[in-house]
Amino acid sequence: MSTFIQKNGFTDEPLGWQSWLRVVKPEQATPEQLAVLEMSHPQARTSDYYLTLIHQPGLLERRSEAYNAIMYAPGGLPRAERELAALTVSRINGCVYCSSVHSQRFEQLAKRNDTVAQVFDDPLTAGVSDRERAITRFAARLTTDPSGFGAADVQPLKDLGLTDLEVLDLLHVVSIFAWANRLMMNLGEPVPASL
Numbered sequence: 001m002s003t004f005i006q007k008n009g010f011t012d013e014p015l016g017w018q019s020w021l022r023v024v025k026p027e028q029a030t031p032e033q034l035a036v037l038e039m040s041h042p043q044a045r046t047s048d049y050y051l052t053l054i055h056q057p058g059l060l061e062r063r064s065e066a067y068n069a070i071m072y073a074p075g076g077l078p079r080a081e082r083e084l085a086a087l088t089v090s091r092i093n094g095c096v097y098c099s100s101v102h103s104q105r106f107e108q109l110a111k112r113n114d115t116v117a118q119v120f121d122d123p124l125t126a127g128v129s130d131r132e133r134a135i136t137r138f139a140a141r142l143t144t145d146p147s148g149f150g151a152a153d154v155q156p157l158k159d160l161g162l163t164d165l166e167v168l169d170l171l172h173v174v175s176i177f178a179w180a181n182r183l184m185m186n187l188g189e190p191v192p193a194s195l
Helices: 031-040 048-053 057-072 079-093 096-110 114-121 130-144 151-159 164-187
Strands: 015-019 188-192
Touching (some): 015 048, 015 096, 031 057, 048 188, 057 079, 079 114, 079 130, 079 164
């Protein structure tokens, strides 16, 4: 995986993110804001995203608790598959920054990038296995038609042996990225990683 994938405006190349709003400078943050930044993410003190959201420390704290539980909790859906779902939702929603981040995480965990190239090309048909295709289709269906989503959309996952907990984890990932993509896309923009 020595070269980056670039397709349809998406990339697995590392990107930065720049806020369109005023960020809180860590040296000017309150003790409460600093505590929330510490629990949110290891790079929160240097991230425009977190330094924008920290204007409301209580909301960022709850957001970080939910996000960290959904993406990193032990058991349930394997981490690589959570990242695949996040990537799929981000690609469909047009969030270039989130697509970059979660494609990289999938590649690190899965040790391959073939599925990433497929998601960038067409998320509705992506996946190198029946299980991956079922996950991307589930994520795509829930993202593009949440009001039409139903039990029939879950059945292919159950037919492949996914447990109720794995399906619930997948549902949570798709749901939080429906929100997270829109937040990122409305507060700032992706920039080259050097900025």
